[in-house]
Amino acid sequence: MITASRDFLSMDDISTAELTGLLNDADEVKRAPETWSTRLEGKQIALIFEKPSTRTRVSFEVAVASMGGHPIVLRGDELQLGRGETIEDTGRVLGGYVDAIAVRTFGQERIERLAESAQVPVINALSDLEHPCQCLADLQTIREQRGELSGLVLTYIGDANNVAHSLMLGGAKAGMNVRIAAPAGYQPLPTVLERSQQLARDHGGSVTVLEDASEAATGADVLYTDVWTSMGQEEEAIQRRTALAGYRIDQALVDRADPEVIVMHCLPAHRGEEISADVIDGPRSSVWDQAVNRLHAQRSLLRWLLS
Numbered sequence: 001m002i003t004a005s006r007d008f009l010s011m012d013d014i015s016t017a018e019l020t021g022l023l024n025d026a027d028e029v030k031r032a033p034e035t036w037s038t039r040l041e042g043k044q045i046a047l048i049f050e051k052p053s054t055r056t057r058v059s060f061e062v063a064v065a066s067m068g069g070h071p072i073v074l075r076g077d078e079l080q081l082g083r084g085e086t087i088e089d090t091g092r093v094l095g096g097y098v099d100a101i102a103v104r105t106f107g108q109e110r111i112e113r114l115a116e117s118a119q120v121p122v123i124n125a126l127s128d129l130e131h132p133c134q135c136l137a138d139l140q141t142i143r144e145q146r147g148e149l150s151g152l153v154l155t156y157i158g159d160a161n162n163v164a165h166s167l168m169l170g171g172a173k174a175g176m177n178v179r180i181a182a183p184a185g186y187q188p189l190p191t192v193l194e195r196s197q198q199l200a201r202d203h204g205g206s207v208t209v210l211e212d213a214s215e216a217a218t219g220a221d222v223l224y225t226d227v228w229t230s231m232g233q234e235e236e237a238i239q240r241r242t243a244l245a246g247y248r249i250d251q252a253l254v255d256r257a258d259p260e261v262i263v264m265h266c267l268p269a270h271r272g273e274e275i276s277a278d279v280i281d282g283p284r285s286s287v288w289d290q291a292v293n294r295l296h297a298q299r300s301l302l303r304w305l306l307s
Helices: 016-031 055-066 087-097 108-118 132-146 162-173 190-203 213-217 234-243 251-256 287-306
Strands: 044-049 070-075 100-104 122-126 153-157 177-181 206-210 222-225 262-265
Touching: 016 132, 016 162, 016 287, 044 055, 044 087, 055 070, 055 100, 055 122, 055 287, 087 100, 087 108, 100 108, 100 287, 108 122, 122 132, 122 287, 132 162, 132 222, 132 262, 132 287, 153 162, 153 213, 162 177, 162 190, 162 206, 177 190, 177 213, 190 206, 206 213, 213 251, 262 287
Parallel strands: 044 070, 044 100, 100 122, 153 177, 153 222, 177 206, 222 262
Antiparallel strands: none
């Protein structure tokens, strides 16, 4: 049974059994959303966005409202955080008003400090370290398309950012073989790599880091990428394009993968940069499926945390 103080700040916060249960529930609500229309009845959910958002904001707001809850959407500049109130004070106050808080912010430590003080479930809706809600939707999509997770090869190509970190941890817990192809300076944090490799050993999978994108793509069941320049990195854009120029998912890489490979991107996408237009809009793309599954995975997560 989930207690009122259970948080979802990282893919490492849930067990493999809990991950499977969340994915099963996400499939269930996707099949029959009308049967979930009262699962959050009477619940108030604060959705705090210190970073702009399209998919995360809309999917969370729709998820809460469609299950009978009341979403309270707040920008960072609408809170006293913007005038110097501590995160801990904000957490204490909001925890007395609402039943859960989802936060999209910069540093992971901001979410952790909020969770320590809020006394209600806190959800990481994106931080610089991880994007676990995206990972839930991604794993749901992969399982839909390929029938299972264990044993599949998931190759992430490009800047090993927050999305890559969550895929490493979540994929390891699901028994997948996760490959990260990235140049020096853009590879995963050593702490995340070490932890995900430990989890992979425990669950029959693997996590490896390579510099050769072609090698990493060979035989892959899933090819995944993300933008090369994330929010807050705009001043590094030219440097990043130069360093990552050999890490574009194009048809040549798709041809090296398994014939039934699916191509994924968490969006927004820059066609011609990290992914070619013919691939993202082509027959192997599951990009739009994973975007839609953000809604269903987050419905599952919210119901689980507040049941």
